[in-house]
């Protein structure tokens with residue numbers, strides 16, 4: 528955990544009581560149907576790890592954070608409230624008997640009792656162990672769960688002072704969550720990230736001992752902002768170029784990379800190792816790309832006929848001699864992770880790829896991975912927005928890359944190494960997307976699959 532967290536005692540999980548078995552069974556049956564459920568496609572049952580109890584300050588409902596073991600081994604957080612009678616509005620999970628009492632189980636994110644309880648115990652960035660200020664009953668006016676495609680669950684809290692958004696982490700793991708750690712580290716030097724206002728940590732048993740990790744974060748709400756993907760799709764549909772929007776996004780991306788290098792520097796290799804820049808790094812990067820490609824080929828059989836060409840493109844990376852040093856990166860950078868506000872772009876969600884193992888997400892990587900992710904996203908916007916002009920995507924990509932190279936000091940045109948790395952990293956992301964779409968939005972698989980073929984055909 529980061530230094531900022533050492534003053535907050537984690538909320539400990541207790542074992543699930545025998546009288547709570549029906550509750551756990553009802554939640555375990557409901558969770559796999561939710562958009563945020565991380566283990567789509569598996570039919571194995573969830574098992575219980577424990578329960579974190581929170582107290583509703585006005586005592587209207589019981590508030591429980593259920594921690595469930597996913598079939599793949601990860602931990603899922605499901606906040607619920609227990610109400611004695613029918614709860615109006617969305618989020619009802621079901622009716623069960625708990626400790627001999629008939630209750631209605633409600634998805635906590637939809638219940639003010641959970642929000643009150645969370646805000647009362649979260650550690651505020653300003654005030655140490657105290658919860659955030661501005662918490663009268665009116666503070667929850669206008670609270671609303673976001674309904675978009677999310678791997679976590681976010682609740683808008685426009686009535687807080689300042690207006691905020693609560694992100695409840697669904698998959699939790701031991702150690703600092705990058706979505707707390709990274710914006711906290713960046714926000715003093717980089718204006719392109721919303722400031723974290725408060726966060727909550729929990730602890731639960733794991734085979735190797737007690738795990739301590741973040742359960743959620745409250746961040747400053749970016750007001751009147753447009754979602755980058757919606758904005759880009761709208762432009763594509765209208766046949767209007769992304770133009771300056773793409774270029775300023777490229778610039779913001781380069782500034783983010785500079786702030787990441789400065790605020791979260793990559794430790795130097797231990798003495799005596801040969802981890803230097805140059806070919807050793809290139810071979811390591813190529814090996815990592817090859818491992819990810821094999822995993823994608825295993826998970827999406829549609830990719831198998833392309834295996835040889837994928838391997839060939841990756842082998843080219845191993846030969847590069849002038850790779851830039853690896854650094855902390857965003858890791859899952861796309862248009863849905865950026866907001867366009869009146870004063871420029873804001874970057875969200877530093878958690879990395881939801882399908883990547885937690886240990887891999889904070890690993891130093893090529894900064895160009897993020898630029899490649901955004902290039903993929905421009906391709907998605909062209910497809911989803913229905914751009915009629917095939918040049919729409921090419922022009923947006925050009926401005927994005929030009930803004931990035933200019934602000935990062937590399938200048939245009941891009942070097943041969945940059946071009947080759949961008950192609951390999953775009954392919955890497957497109958392979959990941961084929962797996963992601965097969966699991967989540969099968970109707971969209973053709974978008975990344977088309978990109979895989981373009982990139983392998985040398986026309987990417």
Ligand SMILES: Nc1ncnc2c1ncn2[C@@H]1O[C@H](COP(=O)(O)OP(=O)(O)O)[C@@H](O)[C@H]1O
Pocket residue numbers: 673675676677678679680681692694721746747748749750752754863864866875876878
């Ligand atoms: N600070 C913020 N201000 C305004 N909207 C936000 C903010 N943070 C997140 N959002 C909205 O919530 C959505 C989901 O947030 P994100 O952190 O990307 O969640 P996830 O990791 O679950 O995808 C974003 O696409 C954006 O629309």
Ligand SMILES: O=P(O)(O)O[C@H]1O[C@H](CO)[C@@H](O[C@H]2O[C@H](CO)[C@@H](O)[C@H](O)[C@H]2O)[C@H](O)[C@H]1O
Pocket residue numbers: 676677678756859861862863876879880881882900903904905907908960963
């Ligand atoms: O935002 P998340 O961290 O949950 O990221 C996952 O979901 C994204 C979809 O919401 C997915 O992004 C893919 O689709 C986007 C359009 O919806 C597109 O802009 C991206 O380029 C494309 O990768 C992301 O890959 C996944 O990790």
